[in-house]
Every structure is written in structure tokens, then in C-alpha cells.
């Protein structure tokens with residue numbers, strides 16, 4: 001028997017420690033929380049991703065009375081980008097959460113399904129995507145979505 005430890009490299013930054021480009025994308029994600037449609041949870045999630053050609057694609061969560069029919073902010077942005085710019089790798093993705101009248105103090109955390117879709121995007125374009133998780137106290141910076149989901153399931157796993 002062998003025991004392994006899976007470690008995740010992550011950098012925690014204050015707003016001032018982030019680059020201008022990171023702050024700009026986070027600002028779009030924060031603004032997107034205003035467009036979130038979340039009458040059921042009251043939890044506003046904004047996302048923004050930057051493509052290789054520099055275009056920024058926004059997203060926000062879209063809820064539905066039939067709960068599972070809704071979609072998270074990250075996937076609205078990733079799927080919109082895939083639909084409109086299918087040849088463009090995603091370089092960076094920013095997420096911010098707003099509830100009870102303020103942005104969350106701790107960084108928002110993408111759900112498992114969104115992490116899986118981020119990883120598919122990285123594999124599709126063979127391009128790591130930097131992930132920025134905004135919190136009022138600190139923002140977490142991951143160099144790749146793969147760092148958010150160890151033991152990933154990708155197309156290679158289908159080959160047996």
C-alpha cells in the first residue's frame with residue numbers, strides 16, 4: 001500500500017497585490033453579480049473570462065423554478081465563450097459572490113460541475129486557465145483549473 005498526498009498550489013492576494021489585468025477581470029465579475037437572476041437562493045455569482053484574443057466574456061448565475069434547470073455563473077460564461085468564440089483559448093476566469101448586501105468575505109468556491117467544465121476547456125485548448133476567486137479579505141489565484149480538481153476526468157480516461 002502507498003499513501004499519497006495531493007497538494008494544491010494557490011496564492012492568496014490582497015487587492016493591491018493583484019496585477020492590473022487580474023483586477024480588471026475581477027471588476028467585471030463583481031459587476032456581473034448585479035445581473036445575476038437568483039430569486040430562489042439570493043446568492044449572486046458573477047464570472048468573467050478572458051480569451052486569448054483579449055475579449056472578455058461575462059456570465060452570472062441563472063436560476064429557475066425547476067431548480068436543476070438553472071446554471072452557475074462560471075458555466076454561463078464558459079459556454080457563451082464556446083458558442084461565440086470556439087477557436088479562442090480561455091486564459092483566465094474570475095468569480096465573485098454577493099449576498100446579504102455585500103461581497104463574500106471569503107473567496108467564492110466553484111461547484112464540482114463548474115470545475116469539471118473548466119478542466120474540459122483547458123484540455124480542449126491545451127491551455128491552462130488562471131482562476132481568480134474573489135473575497136473581500138483576499139483573492140485566491142490558481143494557475144490552472146486542474147489545481148481545483150485533483151484526479152481529473154478527461155477524454156483520455158474514456159480510452160480505457
Ligand code: THU
Pocket residue numbers: 038041043045060061062063070071072073074109110111114
Ligand atoms: N453558483 C454558481 O453560480 N457558481 C458556483 O460555482 C456555485 C453556485 C450559484 C448556483 C445557484 O444559483 C446559487 O449559486 C446558489 O447555489
